[in-house]
Amino acid sequence: MEITNSTEQQIHFISVNGDLDASSSILLDKAIKDALAANHKVIIVDCVQLNYISSAGLGVFMSYIEEFEANGIQLVIYGLSEKVKNVFKILGLDQLLNIVKTKEEAKAFVNGA
Amino acid sequence: MEHNFKISCSKENLKEVRRFVNAVLSGYPISESEKNMITLAVDEVCANLIIHSHKCNPKEFITLNIFEQKGMLVFEIIDDGDSFNLLQHEEQSLYNIVKQKRKGGLGIMLVKRIMDDIQIYNAPDHNVCRLYKKI
Numbered sequence: 001m002e003i004t005n006s007t008e009q010q011i012h013f014i015s016v017n018g019d020l021d022a023s024s025s026i027l028l029d030k031a032i033k034d035a036l037a038a039n040h041k042v043i044i045v046d047c048v049q050l051n052y053i054s055s056a057g058l059g060v061f062m063s064y065i066e067e068f069e070a071n072g073i074q075l076v077i078y079g080l081s082e083k084v085k086n087v088f089k090i091l092g093l094d095q096l097l098n099i100v101k102t103k104e105e106a107k108a109f110v111n112g113a
Numbered sequence: 114m115e116h117n118f119k120i121s122c123s124k125e126n127l128k129e130v131r132r133f134v135n136a137v138l139s140g141y142p143i144s145e146s147e148k149n150m151i152t153l154a155v156d157e158v159c160a161n162l163i164i165h166s167h168k169c170n171p172k173e174f175i176t177l178n179i180f181e182q183k184g185m186l187v188f189e190i191i192d193d194g195d196s197f198n199l200l201q202h203e204e205q206s207l208y209n210i211v212k213q214k215r216k217g218g219l220g221i222m223l224v225k226r227i228m229d230d231i232q233i234y235n236a237p238d239h240n241v242c243r244l245y246k247k248i
Binding site: 019021022023025029052054055056058059060062063064065066067082083084086087090091092093096 | 124125127128131145146149150153156157160163164207210211212214215216217218219220222223226227
């Protein structure tokens with residue numbers, strides 16, 4: 001699994017490529033932790049190349065929800081394939097996280113459109 | 114026909130478990146999404162055993178057998194680590210998991226939602242977890 005970080009117009013992008021499982025979820029955790037440490041207030045997670053997610057990956061997103069709410073941080077996820085999105089849905093996590101289809105929708109979301 | 118796979122208890126081997134399960138499931142007329150869910154359930158049980166029962170010790174092993182039984186696909190996971198009965202595991206609410214900022218606690222929830230039946234047997238020298246899925 002590979003994580004790529006970039007920043008465009010005050011939006012921090014985290015791109016996830018590959019399988020997010022018990023062995024690799026630590027990399028996503030580090031990427032989010034680093035973004036928070038760098039004081040980014042808007043984070044968009046690009047999951048176009050995310051092939052698989054297990055509870056370890058879901059758990060990383062879940063574990064930051066409180067912190068995001070407490071500190072006014074926006075995190076939006078986009079590009080989930082149908083099979084990966086169904087994993088979020090089966091536990092109802094799609095109701096707790098901001099999930100949109102495309103990068104444009106993610107940008108519009110954080111810009112309040 | 115029974116399919117068998119044995120891996121050492123390293124988290125890096127979970128992708129091999131998924132590859133094996135996917136290869137077996139490719140012989141069945143099920144959707145990609147359903148295949149992914151079943152693979153996920155098996156991955157979660159194996160990850161639990163590798164991490165909690167075997168402390169990621171690569172010198173220890175778990176065995177996965179897949180076979181059909183009475184219209185069900187059976188995923189049988191055998192190990193000899195500390196016994197862990199996921200059926201007795203107390204499920205936390207999503208609300209508590211979020212409030213406590215926990216990263217764990219979702220895996221067993223997923224397995225219970227995905228599979229049609231789960232059976233656990235603890236023998237003196239090994240443990241057997243069987244996950245059943247109607248096909």
